[in-house]
Amino acid sequence: xxxTELNVTARERLGKGGARxxxxxxxxxxxxxxxxxxxxxxxxxxxxxxxxxxxxAGWNTLITLHGVPAVEGKVVILKETQIDPIRGEVTHADxxxxxxxxxxxVTVPLRVVGR
Numbered sequence: 063x064x065x066t067e068l069n070v071t072a073r074e075r076l077g078k079g080g081a082r083x084x085x086x087x088x089x090x091x092x093x094x095x096x097x098x099x100x101x102x103x104x105x106x107x108x109x110x111x112x113x114x115x116x117x118x119a120g121w122n123t124l125i126t127l128h129g130v131p132a133v134e135g136k137v138v139i140l141k142e143t144q145i146d147p148i149r150g151e152v153t154h155a156d157x158x159x160x161x162x163x164x165x166x167x168v169t170v171p172l173r174v175v176g177r
Contacts, residue, residue, distance in 0.1 A: 064117035065124045068110055072130045073103035081154070090152050094133050096159035102132045108152055115140055122168050125157070137162055 073080065073091060081091040090108050095101045104127075117123045121140045127133045138157040146153050160166050 064119040064122075065126065066114040066117065067126045067128060068106065068114045069129045070104040070106050070127050070133070072132075073105050076103055085153060090155055092155040092157060094127065094136065094138060094157045094159060096138075097161060099133070099136065099159045102130065104130055104133065104157075106155060111140075111152065111155060120171065122170065124160075124162070127157070133159075139166075139168065 070092070073084070075083065084091050084105055088108070090106045090111060092104050092106050093101055094104060114125050115121060115123050123139070125138050125140070127136050127138060136159050138159050140155060141158040142156040143152050144154040145151070
C-alpha cells in the first residue's frame with residue numbers, strides 16, 4: 063500500500079472566521095479524528111495535500127502526519143474533502159486515524175482497462 067508523509071500545523075482559531083482567514087491565506091483547514099484520538103484541528107497546504115494523495119492508491123494512501131505534537135507520527139487516510147463548486151479548490155479536509163495492525167474498511171475504486 064502506498065505511504066506518504068504530510069507536514070501539518072495546528073489551528074489556533076476555530077470556527078467559521080478562523081477557517082475563512084486560513085482559506086484567504088491559501089491554506090486548507092482540516093481535522094484529524096478516529097480511534098482514541100480526540101478531534102484535532104490542523105492546517106494543510108493544498109499542494110502538499112494533492113501531492114500526498116497523487117499515488118496509485120489515491121484517497122486510500124496511508125499518510126503519516128508531522129508537525130503537530132498531538133498527531134505526530136499518526137497514520138491517517140483522507141476520509142472526506144469539501145470542494146468549492148466554482149473554483150474547484152479544496153476548502154476542508156477530514157483525516158481518519160487508523161491502526162495499521164487492525165483491519166480497516168475502505169472504498170476502493172475499480173478501473174476497467176481493455177475489454
